[in-house]
Amino acid sequence: MLNRQGRPTTPGDATHNDHPTFTGNKALSQIEPLIFETGRLETTGVDYEAPQSFKSRLAELERKSEIGLPGVSEPEAMRHYVRLSQKNYGIDTGLFPLGSCTMKHNPRLNEKIARMPGFSDVHPLQPVSTVQGALEVMHTLSHWLMELTGMDAVALSPKAGAHGELCGMMAIKAAIAAKGESATRNVVLVPDSAHGTNPATAALIHFIVKPVPVREDGTVDPAVVASLAGPDTAAIMLTNPNTCGLFEKDVVAIADAIHAAGGYFYADGANFNAIVGKARPGDLGVDAMHINLHKTFSTPHGGGGPGAGPVVLSELLAPFAPVPFVRHTDEGFELVESEEEASNHGAHAFGRMTAFHGQMGMYVRALSYMLSHGSDGLRQASEDAVLNANYVRACLADLMSLPFGNRPCMHEVLFDDTWLKDTGVTTLDFAKAMIDEGYHPMTVYFPLVVHGAMLIEPTESESRASLDLFIATLRDLAMSVKRGETERFTGAPYHAPVRRMDETRAARSPILKYTPPQAALEAAE
Amino acid sequence: MGETKYTKDHEYIRVDGDVAIVGISDYAQSQLGDVVFVELPKLGKALSKGDEAAVVESVKAASEVYAPVSGEVTEINAALEGQPGAINEDPEGSGWFMKVKLSDPSELSGLMSEADYKAYLASIH
Numbered sequence: 204m205l206n207r208q209g210r211p212t213t214p215g216d217a218t219h220n221d222h223p224t225f226t227g228n229k230a231l232s233q234i235e236p237l238i239f240e241t242g243r244l245e246t247t248g249v250d251y252e253a254p255q256s257f258k259s260r261l262a263e264l265e266r267k268s269e270i271g272l273p274g275v276s277e278p279e280a281m282r283h284y285v286r287l288s289q290k291n292y293g294i295d296t297g298l299f300p301l302g303s304c305t306m307k308h309n310p311r312l313n314e315k316i317a318r319m320p321g322f323s324d325v326h327p328l329q330p331v332s333t334v335q336g337a338l339e340v341m342h343t344l345s346h347w348l349m350e351l352t353g354m355d356a357v358a359l360s361p362k363a364g365a366h367g368e369l370c371g372m373m374a375i376k377a378a379i380a381a382k383g384e385s386a387t388r389n390v391v392l393v394p395d396s397a398h399g400t401n402p403a404t405a406a407l408i409h410f411i412v413k414p415v416p417v418r419e420d421g422t423v424d425p426a427v428v429a430s431l432a433g434p435d436t437a438a439i440m441l442t443n444p445n446t447c448g449l450f451e452k453d454v455v456a457i458a459d460a461i462h463a464a465g466g467y468f469y470a471d472g473a474n475f476n477a478i479v480g481k482a483r484p485g486d487l488g489v490d491a492m493h494i495n496l497h498k499t500f501s502t503p504h505g506g507g508g509p510g511a512g513p514v515v516l517s518e519l520l521a522p523f524a525p526v527p528f529v530r531h532t533d534e535g536f537e538l539v540e541s542e543e544e545a546s547n548h549g550a551h552a553f554g555r556m557t558a559f560h561g562q563m564g565m566y567v568r569a570l571s572y573m574l575s576h577g578s579d580g581l582r583q584a585s586e587d588a589v590l591n592a593n594y595v596r597a598c599l600a601d602l603m604s605l606p607f608g609n610r611p612c613m614h615e616v617l618f619d620d621t622w623l624k625d626t627g628v629t630t631l632d633f634a635k636a637m638i639d640e641g642y643h644p645m646t647v648y649f650p651l652v653v654h655g656a657m658l659i660e661p662t663e664s665e666s667r668a669s670l671d672l673f674i675a676t677l678r679d680l681a682m683s684v685k686r687g688e689t690e691r692f693t694g695a696p697y698h699a700p701v702r703r704m705d706e707t708r709a710a711r712s713p714i715l716k717y718t719p720p721q722a723a724l725e726a727a728e
Numbered sequence: 729m730g731e732t733k734y735t736k737d738h739e740y741i742r743v744d745g746d747v748a749i750v751g752i753s754d755y756a757q758s759q760l761g762d763v764v765f766v767e768l769p770k771l772g773k774a775l776s777k778g779d780e781a782a783v784v785e786s787v788k789a790a791s792e793v794y795a796p797v798s799g800e801v802t803e804i805n806a807a808l809e810g811q812p813g814a815i816n817e818d819p820e821g822s823g824w825f826m827k828v829k830l831s832d833p834s835e836l837s838g839l840m841s842e843a844d845y846k847a848y849l850a851s852i853h
Contacts, residue, residue: 648788706787710764711812 232700235286239719242273248280271719290700292643293505298665298673302615302646302658303398303446305476305498307588312575313501313568322567327559331538337563338536342529344570348494348515351581353485356521358514358528360561364473367493367512368404368440370525370556374491374516375438375467376408377523377553388465392431392439394423396447396652398471401440410437417652421447421607421617425456432464442471443487444478444613446650447606448592448658458488467491467520475499476662477589477614480582490517496562500569511565526552527560587663588614591670595659598674602681606653614662620655628684630655632692639691639698640676732820733796733836734845740820741796741828743836751824752784752793752815755849760786763812768804768826775799775828777835782825784815793825797835803827 227234259265275283293299299306317323325334345357358374361367372391379388391405394415402412413431418424428439439461443451451457458468470484470492476499484492496511497504504510516524526545527538538560539545545552576584589612596616600609604621620630634644634657646658661670683691696702730743738756742749757763765785775781775795782793804826808814815823830836840848 651789707762707764710762710787 231289233286233289234700235283235290237717238273238275238280238283239271239717241279241283242275244269244271244274246274246276248275248277294664297641297643298661298669299643300645300659300661300673301643302448302617302660303473303649304504304646305473305495305614305660305662306504306643307476307498307501307662308664309501309503309568310572310575313571316571317564317567322563325563331536335535338529338538340566340570341560341563342531342536344566344573345513345529347570347573348513351479351483352489352492352494352515353483354489354492354515355485355518356516356524356528358516358524358556359511359566360525360527360555360557360559361493361512361514362557362562363510364471364493364495364498364512365400365404366556367495367514368400368469368471369407370512371469371491371493371514371516371520372404372408372410372438372440373525373553374514374520374523375469376410377551378467378520379437381523381551384465388435388437390435391437392428392461392466394441394445396421396423396445396650397440397442398446398473401442401469401471405438405440415439417445417447421445421449421652422451422453423457425453425460428457429460429463432460432466434465436461436464436466438467438469438490440469440471442474443484444474444615446474446617446658447653448612448615448617448660449607450477450613454487462488473498474614477585479585480578481585484515485517490520491515496565496569501572502565502568509562509565511562511569513561522550523553524550525555527555584663585614588661591661591663591665592616592659594670595661595674599677599681602678602685603657606656615658615660617650617653618657618659619653620657622681623655623684626684626687627689628692630657632689632695633657633680633684635695635703636680636692637676638696640680642673642676732842733839734842734848735794735796735839736848737794739793739796741836741839742820743830743833746830746833747802748797748799748828748830749824750781750793750796750826750828751819753845754819757816757819757823760784760791761788762786763815766808766812766815766825768806768808769801771801771804773801774831775801777832795828796839797828797830798832799828799830801826802829 294306294308321336322340325337331338341359345359348357349355358370361370379385389410390413391410392413392415393402393405395417405412415423415427415431422445423441439457441451441454441457443454445451461468467490468488470489472492472494475494479499491514493512493514496502496513497508502508502511526542527540530537530539530548539548542552542554573581592612592614593616596605596609596612599618602622603618606617606619623629623633630647634647637644648656649658650656661673665673732740732742734740734753738753740751740753763784763786767783769775769781775798777795777798779795780792781795784791784793805824808823808825817823
């Protein structure tokens with residue numbers, strides 16, 4: 204029997220753009236002004252009485268006017284930040300194919316372990332006898348990192364990938380100084396396809412950067428490296444797999460060419476997720492490599508938490524590792540804090556990278572990920588990451604263009620904009636249309652060696668169903684381009700909280716200082 | 729005013745006597761997109777052919793501009809600092825970068841004519 208009393212279930216012909224609302228809100232997508240614009244000075248969520256016997260000792264430095272902080276009630280504060288969070292897109296919201304960033308799921312187990320009071324409530328200046336568990340986590344994590352990379356030492360303290368690069372290159376600089384070659388050995392070779400941080404790191408510590416052109420197939424030619432390397436070569440900085448998502452198959456020959464010239468091999472570990480448990484950088488001739496715990500080892504990324512970029516070092520560089528580092532002795536774990544102390548253990552630490560020991564919370568999360576996956580699980584994660592990227596490649600190769608031919612990639616797949624030529628749609632337009640479809644866009648216009656690059660890294664976190672929907676969406680968009688439906692792209696995003704930004708104006712005339720509205724200024728006076 | 733010549737890195741050079749005007753080609757500006765920042769060399773700087781002479785930054789990327797010939801920088805287009813858009817609007821006119829006093833005019837013979845450059849652009853597409 205047909206229910207004639209039910210509500211209509213067809214959407215009708217309404218589209219939300221045709222029906223502006225009174226508030227400007229679009230149902231759950233609410234307009235949220237800055238808290239400084241909504242707050243009132245006469246209101247506050249806290250209710251403390253002014254202290255009776257308070258005597259200011261600030262003299263003339265005491266503030267005369269109101270500070271102008273927004274006064275909001277607790278529910279208003281709550282709503283403000285929850286509404287803002289609803290405008291955010293993260294790995295917990297959906298697939299995040301940002302190439303080179305390894306936006307994988309952050310397991311909730313990691314979060315639970317990191318919140319245990321023995322890890323979350325310790326202070327860096329506590330006596331070491333009271334933080335033996337935390338030091339053991341650092342020691343065990345170091346062991347795993349050395350085991351997975353086949354290297355001899357690790358510096359845990361760097362706070363992010365680029366900081367790790369700096370640490371590794373400073374160790375190389377210290378090793379060169381120890382050989383008395385500082386004056387002559389000052390050139391660092393960097394392939395065209397490198398992450399921009401590589402030449403920046405080398406330049407920051409006064410190395411001279413010499414670019415290495417990549418081959419037709421997007422990889423580095425060891426013969427070219429050999430021709431550029433000489434007695435002035437301090438190091439090469441190479442990413443493997445490289446930023447084109449391709450494995451540098453001649454990596455051992457490249458390492459040999461650099462070592463033959465007396466230089467060191469720095470590997471950018473940003474793409475380590477492709478090879479964990481499959482290949483050890485130490486076996487490939489690497490002397491130093493940073494590891495992004497926030498990429499490969501699932502600790503939160505971006506707004507979710509701080510990065511952590513430990514650096515592994517080869518036997519040649521191990522003595523120069525910075526302090527502090529953890530030692531295991533018969534009495535338990537100790538933290539070697541000073542260069543003098545390090546020298547008692549035969550080391551020549553080049554100094555330190557951070558005030559304390561680094562991001563403890565990230566060490567706990569990364570170790571939780573390692574121990575819960577096991578070595579076989581880590582290997583499978585890498586295999587699945589590579590499989591997922593190749594699945595995306597195989598399913599889109601007929602519509603989009605691959606700059607180096609339709610051959611297997613590693614953990615990320617790189618398309619160029621050849622297929623968009625003469626369509627009136629650019630890589631940027633295509634990426635903006637993905638926002639309308641509810642996806643964070645892939646990395647665009649990087650690496651620079653490819654025109655209109657689109658670098659997709661799905662990671663192992665995505666299920667077959669999730670990948671199929673993503674692929675179907677990109678195929679629909681690509682077919683739309685080919686049908687000449689350019690407006691869908693050139694005007695995108697249509698459905699985001701804000702429309703397309705004027706990037707040129709933002710870059711040419713940036714507003715770098717917030718100016719409060721006049722009413723707030725007057726209220727503060 | 730002499731002929732305009734081009735490099736494979738998309739700089740142009742227009743020679744007048746022993747001084748040459750250097751900038752980036754119309755193709756280069758179209759590839760860069762809207763230019764937002766330019767770093768010009770210091771006056772009097774001695775450049776060798778192939779040296780990094782300037783940096784040009786667009787919303788997409790930062791790129792180096794190389795010296796097409798050797799010589800001394802005698803004048804820079806300071807107006808670009810406030811109006812980098814001139815590079816997009818009129819790259820071979822008001823969007824010029826610098827004037828260089830040639831130290832080795834024979835280097836000019838290694839550069840491309842306008843016709844050769846057009847053929848080169850067609851070949852890289």
